[in-house]
Amino acid sequence: MKLLTYSFRWLTSLFLVVAFQAHSQHTQAYTFPSSEVVTLHSKLLNEERKVYVHYPKIDSADGNRRFPVIYVMDGDNHFALLAQYVDYLSRPDVLAMPKTMVVGIPNTQRTRDLTPTSSLLNYEGKPDSSSYKGSGGNEKFLQFIETELIPMIDKKYNTAPYKIFAGHSFGGLSALNCLLTHPDLFDAYIAVSPSLWWDNGYLLRMTDETLKNGSALNKVFFYSDGNEGGRNSFFHKDLLKLDATIAKKKLKGFDYLYKHYATETHMTEPVAAYFDALRFIFKDWEKRR
Amino acid sequence: MKLLTYSFRWLTSLFLVVAFQAHSQHTQAYTFPSSEVVTLHSKLLNEERKVYVHYPKIDSADGNRRFPVIYVMDGDNHFALLAQYVDYLSRPDVLAMPKTMVVGIPNTQRTRDLTPTSSLLNYEGKPDSSSYKGSGGNEKFLQFIETELIPMIDKKYNTAPYKIFAGHSFGGLSALNCLLTHPDLFDAYIAVSPSLWWDNGYLLRMTDETLKNGSALNKVFFYSDGNEGGRNSFFHKDLLKLDATIAKKKLKGFDYLYKHYATETHMTEPVAAYFDALRFIFKDWEKRR
Numbered sequence: 001m002k003l004l005t006y007s008f009r010w011l012t013s014l015f016l017v018v019a020f021q022a023h024s025q026h027t028q029a030y031t032f033p034s035s036e037v038v039t040l041h042s043k044l045l046n047e048e049r050k051v052y053v054h055y056p057k058i059d060s061a062d063g064n065r066r067f068p069v070i071y072v073m074d075g076d077n078h079f080a081l082l083a084q085y086v087d088y089l090s091r092p093d094v095l096a097m098p099k100t101m102v103v104g105i106p107n108t109q110r111t112r113d114l115t116p117t118s119s120l121l122n123y124e125g126k127p128d129s130s131s132y133k134g135s136g137g138n139e140k141f142l143q144f145i146e147t148e149l150i151p152m153i154d155k156k157y158n159t160a161p162y163k164i165f166a167g168h169s170f171g172g173l174s175a176l177n178c179l180l181t182h183p184d185l186f187d188a189y190i191a192v193s194p195s196l197w198w199d200n201g202y203l204l205r206m207t208d209e210t211l212k213n214g215s216a217l218n219k220v221f222f223y224s225d226g227n228e229g230g231r232n233s234f235f236h237k238d239l240l241k242l243d244a245t246i247a248k249k250k251l252k253g254f255d256y257l258y259k260h261y262a263t264e265t266h267m268t269e270p271v272a273a274y275f276d277a278l279r280f281i282f283k284d285w286e287k288r289r
Numbered sequence: 290m291k292l293l294t295y296s297f298r299w300l301t302s303l304f305l306v307v308a309f310q311a312h313s314q315h316t317q318a319y320t321f322p323s324s325e326v327v328t329l330h331s332k333l334l335n336e337e338r339k340v341y342v343h344y345p346k347i348d349s350a351d352g353n354r355r356f357p358v359i360y361v362m363d364g365d366n367h368f369a370l371l372a373q374y375v376d377y378l379s380r381p382d383v384l385a386m387p388k389t390m391v392v393g394i395p396n397t398q399r400t401r402d403l404t405p406t407s408s409l410l411n412y413e414g415k416p417d418s419s420s421y422k423g424s425g426g427n428e429k430f431l432q433f434i435e436t437e438l439i440p441m442i443d444k445k446y447n448t449a450p451y452k453i454f455a456g457h458s459f460g461g462l463s464a465l466n467c468l469l470t471h472p473d474l475f476d477a478y479i480a481v482s483p484s485l486w487w488d489n490g491y492l493l494r495m496t497d498e499t500l501k502n503g504s505a506l507n508k509v510f511f512y513s514d515g516n517e518g519g520r521n522s523f524f525h526k527d528l529l530k531l532d533a534t535i536a537k538k539k540l541k542g543f544d545y546l547y548k549h550y551a552t553e554t555h556m557t558e559p560v561a562a563y564f565d566a567l568r569f570i571f572k573d574w575e576k577r578r
Contacts, residue, residue, distance in 0.1 A: 025441060030324035030341050040314040052319050084373040085560065094556040152314060263568070267383040271374065271564050279557065 035083060040152055044144045045113075050106055051075065051149065054083035055157060056090065056099035068162035069101040069153060071145065071186075073114060073171035078270060079104025082166070085278055097282035103153055105145075109134065113141040114170035116177040116206075119199035123234060138174050142182055150185075164281065166190035168270045172223070176203055176242075179221060180210050188220035188281045192273040193228065193266055196238035204238060208245050216254035221246075222277040224259040226269035236260065324372060329441055333433045334402075339395055340364065340438065343372035344446060345379065345388035357451035358390040358442060360434065360475075362403060362460035367559060368393025371455070374567055386571035392442055394434075398423065402430040403459035405466040405495075408488035412523060427463050428470065435474055453570065455479035457559045461512070465492055465531075468510060469499050477509035477570045481562040482517065482555055485527035493527060497534050505543035510535075511566040513548040515558035525549065 035054040042049050052075050056067055070086070072078050082102045089096040107113065111132055118136030122128040153159060165186040167175040172194030179189045180203070196204050223242060228235040243258040257280050261269045324343040331338050341364050345356055359375070361367050371391045378385040396402065400421055407425030411417040442448060454475040456464040461483030468478045469492070485493050512531060517524035532547040546569045550558045 025327055025329040025445075027325050027327045030326050030343075035319035037317045037319050038314055039316075054319075081373055081377055084370055088370055088560060089557065091556075094554075096554070096557045156314075265383075265385070267380075268378065268385050268568065271377060272561070275560050275564075279552070 035079075038152070038156070040148065042144050042148050044140055044148060045108075047108055049108065049144070049149070051153075052079045052102075052104035052106070053153070053157070054079070054086070054102040054104075056086070056101065058099075062099070064158065065099070066158045066160040067099055067101045068160045068164065069103055069157075070164040070166055071103045071105065071149075073105050073107075073167035073174060074110075074169075075104030075106035078166070078168065078274065079106075081271065082274055085275055089278060089282075096286050097278055098285060101153075101157060101159065103149070105149070109137075110170060111135050112137040114138060114167070114174045115198060116173065117199045117202050119202070121199060123195070123197040125200060138177050139181070141174070142178050142185070146182065146185055162187050164188040164190065166192075166274065166277070167194075168192040168273075169195050169266070170198075173198055173203060176207070176223070179216075179219065180206050183215040183219060187218070189222070190274065190277040190281075191221070191223040192270050192277075193225045193235060193239075194223065194242075196242060197234050201238065201241075204241055204245065207242060211246065211249060211251065213249075213252050216251040218253050219255070220281050221254070221256040222259070222273075222280050223256070224261060224269065224273045224276075226261045226264040226266055226273075228266045235266075324368075327441070327445070329437065331433050331437050333429060333437060334397075336397055338397065338433070338438070340442075341368045341391075341393035341395070342442070342446070343368070343375070343391040343393075345375070345390065347388075351388070353447065354388070355447045355449040356388055356390045357449045357453070358392055358446075359453040359455055360392045360394065360438075362394050362396075362456035362463060363399075363458075364393030364395035367455070367457065367563065368395075370560065371563060374564055378567060378571075385575050386567055387574060390442075390446060390448065392438070394438070398426075399459060400424050401426040403427060403456070403463045404487060405462065406488045406491050408491070410488060412484070412486040414489060427466050430463070431467050431471055431474070435471065439474075451476050453477040453479065455481075455563065455566070456483075457481040457562075458484050458555070459487075462487055462492060465496070465512070468505075468508065469495050472504040472508060476507070478511070479563065479566040479570075480510070480512040481559050481566075482514045482524060482528075483512065483531075485531060486523050490527065493530055493534065496531060500535065500538060500540070502538075502541050505540040507542050508544070509570050510543070510545040511548070511562075511569050512545070513550060513558065513562045513565075515550045515553040515555055515562075517555045524555075 037050055038053055039048055039050050072082050086100045086102055090099045112134045115135040116138045120127045120129045120132045163186045165175050165178055172191035175189045175191040176194050225235045225239040246256055259276055261272055326339055327342055328337055328339050361371050375389045375391055379388045401423045404424040405427045409416045409418045409421045452475045454464050454467055461480035464478045464480040465483050514524045514528040535545055548565055550561055
């Protein structure tokens with residue numbers, strides 16, 4: 001038995017030596033920045049919710065430093081991209097933004113959580129009960145974020161008070177809805193191609209009615225659209241309306257930027273828009289350095 | 290002993306139950322797309338070279354599909370970003386480019402490998418022997434890529450013939466140098482803020498002298514600069530010169546694009562430029578779908 005083991009070891013070594021010499025190469029795993037999946041039970045939503053958490057690489061210079069947090073919806077689509085942006089832009093040889101945490105929120109029932117009203121109408125205003133049944137749960141989802149998710153993250157990690165809320169499409173709708181209904185929850189809001197068509201332009205009307213001087217003070221808002229059916233698309237018209245509505249209010253201390261990506265599709269636009277949004281939100285941080 | 294083991298197990302279970310109930314949450318690792326580090330011995334450079342290799346997530350629809358490869362210099366800076374872009378843009382709900390491999394080449398002696406001539410002059414044309422001693426090894430480095438690295442990658446992975454060469458700053462200089470001296474090595478070249486100031490504008494002169502109709506046929510070239518000292522910076526002037534030099538040649542089948550990023554620094558520019566470069570290189574692939 002001992003001889004067999006020995007022979008086997010010897011043969012393995014021989015094989016490794018031969019393999020190594022034949023290829024003159026060896027392979028090991030590449031380590032991406034560490035991130036983790038945290039599962040919490042939401043009493044409000046009555047379900048288990050996973051979130052993806054990316055924490056900055058800390059070094060001795062950081063001491064007990066606390067980090068701002070970006071909460072991004074559609075976590076399966078955009079978490080890894082934002083984690084990469086944050087790592088890149090906060091590198092010591094780049095320093096365009098501070099080290100920042102990213103919390104990605106993947107969906108369980110996307111339409112339920114990311115729409116502000118119960119509506120069965122599609123973007124043409126025609127009923128589509130199969131797609132939009134159960135819509136209108138955004139208020140409850142925002143309460144989950146406010147009373148369950150953020151407290152858990154703040155307890156578990158070294159977080160700074162500064163928080164950003166980011167979303168695309170229905171997620172963009174939710175970011176704008178949060179700015180209108182819970183403006184104090186976050187410091188900056190990113191709405192990439194928000195689906196403003198929802199419920200016959202409900203959030204366009206709400207923006208006009210509720211966005212006021214006090215609530216918008218010291219808030220940052222980035223919103224954008226891509227080439228979603230050309231210059232006459234409903235997306236582009238809606239975003240131009242939103243931009244005009246915000247501009248005419250001349251809100252004090254409200255820092256906003258609208259960008260149109262004429263060469264990007266609805267799905268490629270977030271790559272450009274999330275980068276520009278971070279650059280916009282942290283422009284003063286970069287200048288202060 | 291058995292009792293002790295049992296008690297210990299029971300206590301562990303109790304502890305887990307208590308811990309779980311106290312926090313109502315649990316944590317596991319987040320899995321990033323798999324990548325690996327391959328080390329090979331370069332006879333040409335007489336040293337061990339590590340490369341980072343990102344391979345697309347394959348599914349049953351891929352069969353024995355082969356994948357294009359992006360080779361990117363300054364691997365420690367840009368590999369993870371490009372791997373993220375490739376994964377995002379090739380997703381089935383985005384489909385702006387095909388699934389693609391990324392090979393990141395980290396540096397051992399950056400100035401030696403990424404400069405085309407032996408020169409001690411800095412960007413102002415003044416001697417700086419401490420920084421630039423040993424420069425001028427780019428031809429040898431390109432030979433390493435051609436005769437050692439690419440054959441190893443092609444042997445080890447399911448690669449398609451289509452190859453892209455990408456670099457920033459000295460890496461951009463190397464991408465352009467490769468286009469001029471080994472045009473057949475890659476199908477597309479990306480030069481983000483190439484350091485055209487090198488050796489009194491050596492590559493600007495070489496571009497004018499050597500870029501010809503035949504060699505540039507069916508090649509794609511993306512080049513860019515950021516706000517590197519404003520509109521009068523030497524970077525911007527040099528890139529405008531390169532663009533004018535290329536334009537006046539009216540080369541057949543040479544597909545090129547110059548982009549200026551007025552709001553990006555030398556270090557933030559690659560985030561925007563690598564994305565735009567991929568969108569440009571694969572614009573026809575996207576349309577053909």
